[in-house]
Amino acid sequence: MPVLELRSRPMFRRGGAGYSAVPPWIYALACVGALFVLLPLLAMVAKVKWSQFIPLVTSESSLSALGLSLRTSAASTALCIVLGVPLALVLARGSFPGQRVLRAFVLLPLVLPPVVGGIALLYTFGRQGLLGRSLEIAGIQIAFSTTAVILAQTFVALPFLVVSLEGALRTAGGKYEAVAATLGARPTTVLRRVSLPLVLPGLASGAVLSFARSLGEFGATLTFAGSLQGVTRTLPLEIYLQRETDADAAVALSLVLVAVAVIVVALSYGSTRSKKARPGAAG
């Protein structure tokens, strides 16, 4: 049956949109790709015991893990914006020696195994760490606290915001900023009234990606923050733990995480689409 569909689709395209540069057999491979993503999700949904679903996801440990996940992800997204916007601006607009190297290192967490990130954070903020020792003297202990969860999530999520925003800044170009400057706007005014408003859609999608990445963060959190219920045990950690004892609960919680992820993606997709549609409709 799928084969029949594949054959009829190119015919439809020819009638509808004219020429398409995609050869028909690519559709077959794309189909396999889509199934590869969707099938495991379907398999999981099929495994959910709906009769126990509500009690399972509303248990005390589940709710506390979900609440912690949402709070820490929101905090780390805010931190990503505070740290990532200046980084993206400097990478997109600045010109200084070592710029390419800086970009490479900022993007490193994208390709680094999260566990490695967790270990690196531990040797920075842990008791015996680079900064941790001084912080300890000042009476601040970060490792194995909720702060550690936020730091771990920020560490892995920051590149998503930087990449997305830097791309938006490069696409927007510097022309509007140059004009604003010749009209008498100081650099900070240009940033506030021109640069940032112009890349707002890019910033929004970057923030959403960071939030989603924070929500799913597991390895760095476990290594650097541990798994204390209500303090550092986020939803992914809870799911992993439950899987050992109560597989049904793990599946139910996984579905919750999928639902949250879908909502986040839908929100960002909807907002960027309406933003893109506006100038088009206007012109």
Place this chain on the structure above:
Amino acid sequence: MTIHFEATLTERNFDVSLDLARGETLAVLGPNGAGKSTLLSIMAGLLRPDSGRAFIGERTLFDLSAARPCWVAPHARGTALLAQEPLLFPHLSVLENVAFGPRSKGAGAAKSRVAARRWLEATDTQTLAARKPGELSGGQAQRVAVARALAAGPDLLLLDEPMAALDIHAAPLMRRLLKHVLADRSAIIITHDILDALMLADKIVILENGRITEAGPTRHVLGRPRSRFAAGLAGLNLVTGTAHGEGIDTAFGRIFGTRETELVPGETAAAAFPASAVSVYLDPPHGSPRNMLEATVTDLEPHGDAIRVRAGELAADITPAALADLGLVPGTRAYFVLKATAVTIYAA
């Protein structure tokens, strides 16, 4: 109060020095890549030259030759830039766009809007105030961009081919607006259009390969071109006379054409038309064309594939075959015929 500019930038093979009296408009013409935009970018502070200095009156824009080099940031220069594209901020309304300059200079929001409305009126765009830039036509957007640049109160207005991206209907309107706003304003305008230079500028420089090859009063440079580029431009005929209803009276006869500006009968006016639009006859042609000028041939010179026939101020490009047919020599009395549609008439 004069404006002085000199700068070199080796990377772009740019070495230019020029002066401009306050209130004067300077047109910069030259082939692509000659360094015209580089000139404006350096002036506006967007591009740093290797050496040089620039002043507006007593005020320094940059002085890299001093013992302690000085480089004033773009926002503190008072040199508003108007580019080929309007570059209106897409997220702000037309009114907020025009109010951007005053706001940036520290005026309050309400006061800035009052100033913005004044400039929207001056550019005849007040009805667009509430719109977003995406809802404007190219011509409207560029008029708003003019209003925005003027609202910033610049000491020197920099215009980088402001009419190049406009369609043929919007360009004359824009030219008229610029003639009005540039009247007593210091400005540098880059243009490809000889008519812009004639109508808008007091002085002209020809820029080739990063160097000024000719400079002087507009009519002088175009009347006796020395550089190849100016000679190419001078393929445009420019005949002065007295305005008379739909046309102008010249030494050669009455010329009709498209009026670029309103004409006041009796005042001085000029007609511009390309030499390629002029044909030459020995006898008055049949059908009594509207524009038939009688003149004595003074010169013949090769001009590309054509022969340029000169009769004082008049020039016509004809083919070598036509020249052979007509047997023109200096001293021949001939009739120069041109279509009224090829002629632009404007107040001089």
